[in-house]
Amino acid sequence: MSLEAIRYTRGSLTVLDQLLLPHTSVYVPIQTSADAFDAIRRMVVRGAPAIAIVAALALAVEIHSSAALPETATAAEVSRFVETKLDYLVGSRPTAVNLADAVYKLKNIVRRAVEEGKEGRDVRETYLVAAEKMLVDDVQDNRNIGDFGAEWIIREVAPEKKEKGGVRVLTHCNTGSLATAGYGTALGIIRSLYTKQSLTHAYCTETRPYNQGSRLTAYELAHDLPASMATLITDSMAASLLQRYPIAAIIVGADRVARNGDTANKIGTYQLAIVARHHGVKFIVAAPTTSVDMNTLRGEDIVIEERPANEVLVVRGPVVKSPNALQELDPENTATVAPGITTGVAVYNPSFDVTPKDLIDAIVTEKGVATKDAEGEFRLERFF
Numbered sequence: 001m002s003l004e005a006i007r008y009t010r011g012s013l014t015v016l017d018q019l020l021l022p023h024t025s026v027y028v029p030i031q032t033s034a035d036a037f038d039a040i041r042r043m044v045v046r047g048a049p050a051i052a053i054v055a056a057l058a059l060a061v062e063i064h065s066s067a068a069l070p071e072t073a074t075a076a077e078v079s080r081f082v083e084t085k086l087d088y089l090v091g092s093r094p095t096a097v098n099l100a101d102a103v104y105k106l107k108n109i110v111r112r113a114v115e116e117g118k119e120g121r122d123v124r125e126t127y128l129v130a131a132e133k134m135l136v137d138d139v140q141d142n143r144n145i146g147d148f149g150a151e152w153i154i155r156e157v158a159p160e161k162k163e164k165g166g167v168r169v170l171t172h173c174n175t176g177s178l179a180t181a182g183y184g185t186a187l188g189i190i191r192s193l194y195t196k197q198s199l200t201h202a203y204c205t206e207t208r209p210y211n212q213g214s215r216l217t218a219y220e221l222a223h224d225l226p227a228s229m230a231t232l233i234t235d236s237m238a239a240s241l242l243q244r245y246p247i248a249a250i251i252v253g254a255d256r257v258a259r260n261g262d263t264a265n266k267i268g269t270y271q272l273a274i275v276a277r278h279h280g281v282k283f284i285v286a287a288p289t290t291s292v293d294m295n296t297l298r299g300e301d302i303v304i305e306e307r308p309a310n311e312v313l314v315v316r317g318p319v320v321k322s323p324n325a326l327q328e329l330d331p332e333n334t335a336t337v338a339p340g341i342t343t344g345v346a347v348y349n350p351s352f353d354v355t356p357k358d359l360i361d362a363i364v365t366e367k368g369v370a371t372k373d374a375e376g377e378f379r380l381e382r383f384f
């Protein structure tokens with residue numbers, strides 16, 4: 001069974017608090033858009049697809065409750081409520097496009113329902129069904145990504161990079177069941193390789209923010225694979241790993257893929273793509289088409305979120321509402337890892353970077369695998 005980041009039944013949503021993993025598994029209730037905004041901003045829930053789904057479902061729970069929206073609300077009132085809340089939710093984190101994509105689609109579905117002359121309660125029902133469908137669709141999309149990606153790797157990786165028919169892969173960022181509705185994107189490919197008995201070993205990097213690779217990805221690999229098949233490395237060990245081991249592919253997720261294929265993903269992805277190219281290792285982006293932003297032409301147009309300094313300066317730190325407020329830190333529960341916290345040394349903490357399309361060999365979506373044509377273009381419009 002997959003790890004479960006999101007638990008939903010109509011009228012009830014809880015999310016696994018990812019700030020407490022891997023030591024403690026606690027599900028926290030999300031009853032309103034404000035709860036979801038806070039959980040997304042603080043990274044209680046994280047990962048591009050999971051963020052979008054939690055935002056959509058939080059609003060489903062809110063409009064299901066008559067406390068937020070009276071049962072007698074008209075179609076126009078329901079629609080106004082939905083639009084206002086979605087506009088608010090989309091501001092929770094800027095880089096991953098899945099949330100903006102979900103907001104755009106949900107608004108259109110509700111607008112159409114109003115135009116069709118549906119009554120308030122039916123518009124409300126239309127929203128609930130659409131949001132709930134996102135949860136279900138994401139799991140199926142991930143399974144398709146997993147299979148398409150695994151088959152592509154098995155077919156395209158050179159025989160000398162295989163060991164008894166299996167491959168060693170490295171992944172970066174968190175892309176498994178915790179970052180999605182279930183199964184995972186890049187981790188979905190690794191799971192699918194394993195199911196097809198084509199995985200020799202999976203490595204993952206420790207990855208910031210909050211060492212998500214060691215706290216979440218390694219935890220997921222240990223859950224999804226026999227422990228002997230998974231190894232954690234620090235981010236600075238990647239080049240050395242590729243120098244010493246026959247790694248066949250680096251597989252990463254995406255927070256936003258621009259129209260031309262440039263890909264924003266977890267900080268550190270770009271340097272791995274450079275290392276992969278140097279070593280002749282396939283570099284694969286795995287993402288649902290909800291992560292592809294056809295309105296953003298190229299990577300330099302993607303807004304990169306910068307996270308608070310304390311996420312670099314403090315380990316085992318407290319969970320605080322405003323992470324830059326040093327006075328809120330509890331010294332009993334905090335270990336500083338850099339002098340900045342006392343000396344004022346600056347911290348630069350971007351959450352994502354952009355990998356240029358030239359360094360990417362394949363973009364795997366639920367609709368198939370895109371590779372570059374003779375002109376070096378991915379032509380992602382084929383998926384829409």
Ligand SMILES: CSC[C@H](O)[C@H](O)C(=O)COP(=O)(O)O
Binds near residue numbers: 043047172174185
């Ligand atoms: C699941 S696809 C890629 C991910 O969304 C992303 O790169 C990641 O690792 C999670 O990002 P996060 O900043 O923790 O929300």
